Amino acid sequence: MNQRYRGYLIDLDGTLFRGREVIEGGLSLIMGLEKRGIPYLYLTNNASRRPEQVAERLQAFGYPAQPEQVVTSAQATAHWMRERFHRPAVYAIGEEGLQEALREAGCTFSEQQPDAVVMGIDRSYSYEKMKTACLAIRAGARFIGTNGDLALPTDEGLLPGNGSLIAGVAAATGTQPVLIGKPERPIMDFALERLGTAPEETLVVGDNLMTDIQAGVNAGIDTLLVFSGVTTPAEYRQATIQATHTCDDLREWEYL
Numbered sequence: 001m002n003q004r005y006r007g008y009l010i011d012l013d014g015t016l017f018r019g020r021e022v023i024e025g026g027l028s029l030i031m032g033l034e035k036r037g038i039p040y041l042y043l044t045n046n047a048s049r050r051p052e053q054v055a056e057r058l059q060a061f062g063y064p065a066q067p068e069q070v071v072t073s074a075q076a077t078a079h080w081m082r083e084r085f086h087r088p089a090v091y092a093i094g095e096e097g098l099q100e101a102l103r104e105a106g107c108t109f110s111e112q113q114p115d116a117v118v119m120g121i122d123r124s125y126s127y128e129k130m131k132t133a134c135l136a137i138r139a140g141a142r143f144i145g146t147n148g149d150l151a152l153p154t155d156e157g158l159l160p161g162n163g164s165l166i167a168g169v170a171a172a173t174g175t176q177p178v179l180i181g182k183p184e185r186p187i188m189d190f191a192l193e194r195l196g197t198a199p200e201e202t203l204v205v206g207d208n209l210m211t212d213i214q215a216g217v218n219a220g221i222d223t224l225l226v227f228s229g230v231t232t233p234a235e236y237r238q239a240t241i242q243a244t245h246t247c248d249d250l251r252e253w254e255y256l
């Protein structure tokens with residue numbers, strides 16, 4: 001059989017695991033790709049963890065994840081910066097994953113007249129950080145966000161995501177950021193480059209219509225929406241965005 005999809009870009013939360021629980025369909029999908037020798041990458045908007053940490057988390061659920069198979073919005077942001085600036089000075093708000101990715105990309109860190117303000121989720125966000133970011137943007141720094149997710153599903157409930165932190169800075173400066181993560185193009189272009197497949201032979205798999213599926217639509221990549229996470233079948237029936245394929249459980253997927 002001639003396989004149409006030669007590479008997969010796969011979401012994590014709600015697709016491969018939910019909280020502390022593995023999703024059996026996710027394991028089945030990955031094992032099927034391994035068996036068939038089809039390349040794939042784990043694609044996450046989470047900018048707080050290093051790829052090694054993301055891979056370790058996946059391994060704990062039983063996924064054969066290697067750090068080089070992980071694409072984070074922090075890496076995509078660092079790549080985007082490297083392509084546009086030569087060793088830029090950045091003011092970065094964010095955790096370890098973002099700081100390390102920017103450092104590896106040759107960025108230097110400065111609060112004084114940075115070329116860019118880069119924002120990722122930061123659990124120790126403060127008025128002082130917001131103030132530094134706003135003054136820099138007012139003084140002409142580019143404003144870049146790793147991703148625009150407004151809320152993060154957790155065991156405690158929906159917590160404020162990076163998009164909510166960014167919204168405050170955008171309101172205070174009257175400046176909208178360039179966003180890198182799903183559903184925007186930059187992370188998809190970066191992931192395709194890493195995966196080495198063309199858009200028309202690649203499949204995006206995810207549970208979130210507004211991020212995963214919209215990302216595929218924006219980048220001209222086919223999509224598989226699985227109803228194991230955020231988007232419910234009822235919401236999907238009302239939606240204007242359409243996935244190429246849908247399923248209730250990834251164990252049903254036939255590797256078209």
Ligand SMILES: [Mg+2]
Nearest residue numbers: 011013014207
């Ligand atoms: Mg998800």
